Amino acid sequence: MxxxxxxxxxxxxxxxxxxxxxxxxxxxxxxxxxxxxxxxxxxxxxxxxxxxxxxxxxxxxxxxxxxxxxxxxxxxxxxxxxxxxxxxxxxxxxxxxxxxxxxxxxxxxxxxxxxxxxxxxxxxxxxxxxxxxxxxxxxxxxxxxxxxxxxxxxxxxxxxxxxxxxxxxxxxxxxxxxxxxxxxxxxxxxxxxxxxxxxxxxxxxxxxxxRTAEMVKLFENAYRYINIAFANEMAIVCRKLGIDIWEVIEGAKTKPFGFQVFYPGPGVGGHCIPVDPHYLRWRLREVGHNELLLEIADTINMGMPHYIVDLAADILNEAGKPLNDSKILILGVTYKKDISDIRESPALRLIEQLMEKKAIVYYHDPYKPELAPTDFPSSKNSNISLKSIPLNEETLRQMDLVILATDHSCFNYQWIADNCQLILDTKNAFKNVNNSDAKIIKL
Ligand SMILES: NC(=O)c1ccc[n+]([C@@H]2O[C@H](COP(=O)([O-])OP(=O)(O)OC[C@H]3O[C@@H](n4cnc5c(N)ncnc54)[C@H](O)[C@@H]3O)[C@@H](O)[C@H]2O)c1
The missing domain is CATH 3.40.50.720 (NAD(P)-binding Rossmann-like Domain)
Known part of the structure; x- marks a missing residue:
């Protein structure tokens, strides 16, 4: 046979x-x-x-x-x-x-x-x-x-x-x-x-x-999840210390061995990285093992949208504006750049949490023209339904804050920065922008 x-x-x-x-x-x-x-x-x-x-x-x-x-x-x-x-x-x-x-x-x-x-x-x-x-x-x-x-x-x-x-x-x-x-x-x-x-x-x-093949996959993705959590925590720590995390990472990357790069961001999305560790955790709990590292990673990664909301509130506050009633544009809502997949996307949590704080939230994403209530994590209680708004000078100028959540390659970062006032960049996507009028604050 x-x-x-x-x-x-x-x-x-x-x-x-x-x-x-x-x-x-x-x-x-x-x-x-x-x-x-x-x-x-x-x-x-x-x-x-x-x-x-x-x-x-x-x-x-x-x-x-x-x-x-x-x-x-x-x-x-x-x-x-x-x-x-x-x-x-x-x-x-x-x-x-x-x-x-x-x-x-x-x-x-x-x-x-x-x-x-x-x-x-x-x-x-x-x-x-x-x-x-x-x-x-x-x-x-x-x-x-x-x-x-x-x-x-x-x-x-x-x-x-x-x-x-x-x-x-x-x-x-x-x-x-x-x-x-x-x-x-x-x-x-x-x-x-x-x-x-x-x-x-x-x-x-x-x-x-x-079993070994099954574990290989979970090991890879749990490794990624934990290391992203580390990058996220270090981003929070570096802000407190007045150090630019992105520059630190660029420096660490120059080491030719013993370091693999992971970047911070507004959270972790997709059908794999934030989901697979739960399969491992469930199995480990079944055999009586308390998986501390994965639990901490989950707490950090799932807390990132909330951290970004707090940061947005601080930035607006600096500019003399409350979060309540401020116009905020989220740029990119898919879970990573250049694809249309929104599963588990942290941008969705960001939108929900900003709306809870009564901000007026808009989004633009060429890969996702509409967001339905069922797309959102707490869709059971939500009636949020949004359409991607056109990205033009007029829209940008009206915004109190632009939050870059997904760094699609098609975005013209210089042009965006030239046409708005305040940017919260969670991906270091505006790194090559020169002399713009906008104030750009990096995660
Ligand atoms: N998306 C990724 O990047 C990626 C990468 C590696 C591994 N994976 C894993 O691969 C698996 C599939 O992921 P995906 O992203 O392709 O999911 P997906 O949702 O894009 O595709 C799954 C498809 O299966 C169909 N389906 C559901 N139940 C079915 C059934 N009983 N019979 C026939 N079709 C059925 C759904 O309608 C859907 O079209 C998941 O376990 C995921 O964790 C995904």
Whole structure:
């Protein structure tokens, strides 16, 4: 069975089914298609399926022409129907793994996807879970479900965890250049899993088992979360000491070893960095370990929007204005630059908290024309609904304060600074601005 599937993959005859057509799933589908594979992409969101069929891309890293071409040539079949799995040799799960409102793992999407696969599991079939999750998920959740279908793992079907590590919008690190980690339930599973990913990725690294692969991903993202918290705390400390944190970081960066750069900001956003540590914390609590470092990091990072609001109040106060009734423009609301993803974006918390203090808040973001009440973290109690306002001289001049929350590359920082009075720059994005009329205060 292993040999059959191996050869099918070698000859690019293996049919790949990807479950979840999002930031991870859609670029992955294109990567397999580019290497000559046929791909089914399954999503419960009918709107996304219709868009793919129409060649409309909703992910920055996938060009509409790529989708159109793939659909027209019959290489990409978008569908909401799990029945296509009957014809698939490989199923890759790329569904969301958010946290509940109590910040605990929400595995409902993985469970739904796994149930869908279980109904069509056949021999030989390779299943890879790519969604980020706590160590043990593949072995404890997926394996028993698949085994209950009477098939033997490592012989009839193969099961691996292979964390997705893409960085949406990052042109320097395309998918094929990001080393892939693969950990299988058995050694056969790991081998065939590596063989699959070697078709699309330059370097594939096997690890001992699925748990280790799951932990690799959480370790990476927890490391990032903790180091960002350190940068954030140092930004607060440096302000108190009258030192420019950005200059300190530039200095520290010159060390050729033992230092990796992380930057402060208005908080931490995205579907991964602020979310994944909670998967780890939940698992650690289960084994009776009190994870102090992650808890402190969370307190610092989640407190950053509040810190920025306090800073805004101080800056306005200096200018003789109260926060109440001041016109504030938030520049950039997505969780990072040059993409449209607003999940967990700290800018949203910033807007909410400024509004709570009765500031009049506007925003401008070319990547996000509208913000609906459900986009906001406390959407249950909120009726905030905003439209991105045009960025022109008149708008800028009317603002009491401009807060740069997301440093999109398309912003003309010199022009912005030339046309407003007061700027709070949480990203050091205005560093190259010269002789502007605006007073620029950096985080
Ligand atoms: N976005 C990133 O930068 C990134 C990077 C690395 C890893 N990850 C991880 O990858 C996983 C997916 O993240 P994403 O950003 O692509 O999420 P996403 O929300 O962009 O995409 C997930 C898709 O899955 C679909 N879906 C949900 N339940 C489904 C089901 N039962 N059957 C079929 N489709 C279903 C959703 O409709 C959605 O289109 C998460 O675990 C995330 O932590 C994300």
């Amino acid at each position: 292993l040999k059959n599937l191996w050869e099918k993959i070698d000859e690019k005859k293996a049919k790949i089914a990807i479950i979840g057509a999002g930031y991870v799933g859609l670029p992955l589908a294109i990567a397999f298609i580019d290497e000559g594979f046929r791909v089914f992409i399954i999503d419960i969101n009918k709107d996304k399926i219709s868009k793919i069929l129409a060649g409309e891309s909703y992910i920055e890293d996938v060009a509409p022409e790529q989708l159109k071409d793939a659909v027209e040539k019959g290489l990409l079949t978008p569908t909401t129907d799990y029945c296509v799995l009957k014809d698939a040799d490989v199923a890759i799960i790329t569904v969301p793994t958010p946290v509940t409102r109590y910040r605990e793992p929400n595995l409902s999407y993985i469970k739904e996807a796994a149930n869908g696969i279980a109904q069509h599991l056949h021999s030989p079939m390779l299943v890879s879970l790519e969604s980020t999750t706590y160590p043990g998920t593949t072995e404890e959740l997926l394996l028993p479900l698949f085994q209950s279908k009477g098939l033997e793992v490592g012989k009839d079907f193969f099961l691996v965890f292979s964390p997705e590590r893409i960085n949406p919008g990052d042109k320097e690190h395309p998918l094929k250049k990001i080393t892939k980690i693969v950990g299988g339930i058995t050694s056969n599973c790991t081998e065939i899993g590596c063989h699959l990913y070697e078709q699309i990725i330059e370097q594939v690294v096997p690890v001992s088992n699925a």
